[in-house]
Amino acid sequence: MVHYGNGVAADSIEAAAWVKAxxxxxxxxxxxxxxxxxxxxxxxxxxxPGGPALVFTRSEMAAFLDGARKGEFDRMTV
Structure with a gap:
């Protein structure tokens, strides 16, 4: 299993199935x-798409999604 670090070229992440909203x-x-x-x-x-990617753990992602669901980041788009 390969672990990728922050700043890795996104297009070098093997078998990534990128999803866009x-x-x-x-x-x-x-x-x-x-x-x-x-x-x-x-x-x-x-x-x-070939630029750097930020990589987060499951727990970091869960914390972010919880905050997003609660509206904690809504002010970022104003």
């Missing part, structure tokens, strides 16, 4: 995520 803007700009074999989750900018 249906709510992305009209030209497709969005954050894309992929679940990795080790259970981590990688994030990349859809405008730069």
């Amino acid at each position: 249906e709510a992305s803007d009209p030209v497709g700009n969005c954050v894309e995520i992929a679940r990795l074999d080790g259970g981590e989750v990688a994030f990349r900018n859809s405008r730069f």
